Amino acid sequence: MTKQSWRDRLIDPRSPDRRPRRAAYALPTLFTAGNVFLGFYALIESYQASMAMISDAASAPHHFQNAAMAIGWSVFLDGLDGRIARLTNTVSEFGREMDSLADSMSFGIAPAVLAFAWGVQFVDPIVDPRILDYLHTAGYLLAFLFLLCGAARLARFNIQKNPVPKNPGRPDRKYFVGLPIPAAAAAVAAIVYAAGSEPIHSWIISALWLALLGLLSFLMVSTWRYPSFKDLSLTHPRSPLIIILMGVLIFLVWKFSQAVLLVLAISYVAGGIAIRIGGIVRRRLRPRAEPPREPEHQVG
Numbered sequence: 001m002t003k004q005s006w007r008d009r010l011i012d013p014r015s016p017d018r019r020p021r022r023a024a025y026a027l028p029t030l031f032t033a034g035n036v037f038l039g040f041y042a043l044i045e046s047y048q049a050s051m052a053m054i055s056d057a058a059s060a061p062h063h064f065q066n067a068a069m070a071i072g073w074s075v076f077l078d079g080l081d082g083r084i085a086r087l088t089n090t091v092s093e094f095g096r097e098m099d100s101l102a103d104s105m106s107f108g109i110a111p112a113v114l115a116f117a118w119g120v121q122f123v124d125p126i127v128d129p130r131i132l133d134y135l136h137t138a139g140y141l142l143a144f145l146f147l148l149c150g151a152a153r154l155a156r157f158n159i160q161k162n163p164v165p166k167n168p169g170r171p172d173r174k175y176f177v178g179l180p181i182p183a184a185a186a187a188v189a190a191i192v193y194a195a196g197s198e199p200i201h202s203w204i205i206s207a208l209w210l211a212l213l214g215l216l217s218f219l220m221v222s223t224w225r226y227p228s229f230k231d232l233s234l235t236h237p238r239s240p241l242i243i244i245l246m247g248v249l250i251f252l253v254w255k256f257s258q259a260v261l262l263v264l265a266i267s268y269v270a271g272g273i274a275i276r277i278g279g280i281v282r283r284r285l286r287p288r289a290e291p292p293r294e295p296e297h298q299v300g
Contacts, residue, residue: 039106
């Protein structure tokens with residue numbers, strides 16, 4: 001008797017076009033549901049942290065840390081659900097819409113609330129009341145702007161099939177056009193986590209934090225090129241060097257999670273900026289017209 005592969009076992013034998021069984025479609029949806037739960041949990045923990053600052057300030061960093069970690073795990077699950085759907089051939093319109101709604105909560109609402117509660121809400125009131133009022137107003141605006149730009153980024157990703165960035169890359173590579181919303185949320189969570197989750201008390205640091213939120217909001221709706229790792233296959237064989245590097249990275253994340261996750265998140269955000277600046281510099285150094293290149297494969 002011929003042994004069936006795991007992919008063949010998912011095929012409905014009654015389907016003439018070899019469609020997967022109905023139960024197979026539930027597998028990526030379970031990861032998306034986990035994404036929704038973690039976004040909800042991050043919101044609850046941000047609320048608990050705010051309440052703790054009033055009654056028991058010593059426990060507030062623990063709740064902020066839980067919120068940041070929940071967003072980080074959401075990023076991990078978000079990277080898995082799409083891959084599992086493609087591996088099991090269960091990609092569907094329902095799955096795409098469900099994933100988009102989950103992202104708007106886990107990577108839009110949850111980090112926006114965390115960013116305001118951790119970075120603005122508990123600035124020391126000893127400063128000029130007018131400065132504090134302006135800071136809170138800017139906090140409301142920029143936290144909402146982060147959410148709004150994230151929603152616009154998701155909407156653009158859903159409707160555009162082959163968007164073209166201002167700085168096109170190699171035709172054999174895949175790119176994101178604009179900073180993906182999971183990466184923006186990961187940057188917020190990584191900074192909160194790396195800072196020990198102790199809320200910001202200095203109005204100067206809080207102003208810098210809001211400036212970073214504004215930058216992330218702009219990058220999400222920009223048309224700057226960001227690397228995509230969707231062409232990395234989990235089923236293809238890898239060289240021993242790649243396996244060793246992945247093992248070292250997993251060890252570093254486990255042992256020095258705060259520093260390593262912060263470096264990874266900030267490096268990815270800064271990478272798109274560096275690519276954009278590098279493209280501008282190259283064009284100014286080489287003003288002559290270049291022959292048109294084939295459009296690269298964009299992933300939104």
